[in-house]
Amino acid sequence: MSAFDLTPPTDAQRDDLIAGxxxxxxxxxxxHGTEAPFCGVFLDNKTDGVYTCRLCGLPLFRSSAKFDSGTGWPSFFKPYDAAHIRYIRDTSHGMIRVEEVCARCGSHLGHVFPDGPPPTGERHCLNSVSLSFTPVGEALPDSLQRGGVEAQPAD
Incomplete structure (x- = not known):
């Protein structure tokens, strides 16, 4: 069970978040779009911290799980919390893939593939525009203004 509230945003909260x-x-x-490869702001980010959902602020991946996949998108081998990601079968573009969306707000993040490094063998290939970043020591975002967000611990 996640330590974070996974209740979806209300319609009013969602409208406010989308407006920004x-x-x-x-x-x-x-x-469910895809940004062009090798252009995302987080592709080469080496700062320690947590990547969060751009829309609702839910923590998605720690920087310690990031690796250079050579694909042109930020890639991670393990989510912050498995409960924070929802997986959807994606048959678009003539292939079968697994889409990843934020478990709280349903925003499209990217796709997961079974060709990542140990220990999981997963490559969570994400769009930089789907993410925000919070450096270690700073409070995680409280986009839904639910309170209770504390400074994150170091990895």
Whole structure:
């Protein structure tokens, strides 16, 4: 069970969160788009911290689980908490893949593939525009204003 509230945002909260998105963020997060490879702001980020959902702020991946997959998108081998990611079968573009969405708000994050490094063998291949980043020592975002968000511990 997650230590975070996974209750979806209310319609009013969701509308407020969506209002702050750029056109590209809307295309990716809300319409299952993909950003171009090798251009995302988090591709080469080496700072210690936590990657969170751009829309609702739920913690998704720790920097300690990030690796260079060579694919052009930020890649991780393990989620922050398995309960924070929901998996959906994706048969678009003539292939079968597993889409990843935020378990709280349903925003599109990217896809997971079975060709990652040990110990999980997973490659969570994400769009930078689907993410926000909080350096170690700073409070995690409270996008839904539910309170109770504390400074995150170091990995």
């Amino acid at each position: 998105l750029s056109d590209e963020e809307r295309r990716v997060l809300l319409h």
